Amino acid sequence: DAKTTQPPSMDCAEGRAANLPCNHSTISGNEYVYWYRQIHSQGPQYIIHGLKNNETNEMASLIITEDRKSSTLILPHATLRDTAVYYCIVRVENDYKLSFGAGTTVTVRA
């Protein structure tokens, strides 16, 4: 699987959009970008995934650059409950394993 690079931490104001970057410059054509998050002392939670098109669901939006070498997870209106570690993962289609790095610790402040 391609390696991902994320900033170790970032702060966000409550009610504002949070933009979380991820670099995956060695991504292959059949590798998907996944985002999970982990609230303190809980199991990770799936957020969203994409291949090359931008994706949106009830939790977030995923913007993937045209060359697919980087992506941004957008939390449109961050709340205090969005404080968590966010993991960007790149994985081959139909590969059942996930490789978690250290992620980005996002702190939403009132």
Next chain:
Amino acid sequence: DGGITQSPKYLFRKEGQNVTLSCEQNLNHDAMYWYRQDPGQGLRLIYYSQIVNDFQKGDIAEGYSVSREKKESFPLTVTSAQKNPTAFYLCASSILGVTYNEQFFGPGTRLTVL
């Protein structure tokens, strides 16, 4: 409610003792996984199973053993051979045969070896 249960939430053991962590799911998922998480680190895969009576080693299988006798259950045994067993253990499950694979995680078991 459908989901994954892990028990207990906190577990304490003396050094040199084997300990078994429970993981049960009622999501009818074929695949199950065990991960280990150390403080400030990401998750590392210990073992995974895609079908009953079959399982594969992950990245850090040494000192651990698993069984998959039932689809719903995937217990993990931390043996005395695991040199640093104190950690947060997470179990997950997923369906197979789809283009993407969302893993559902349990609440975790925090193991402390004294």
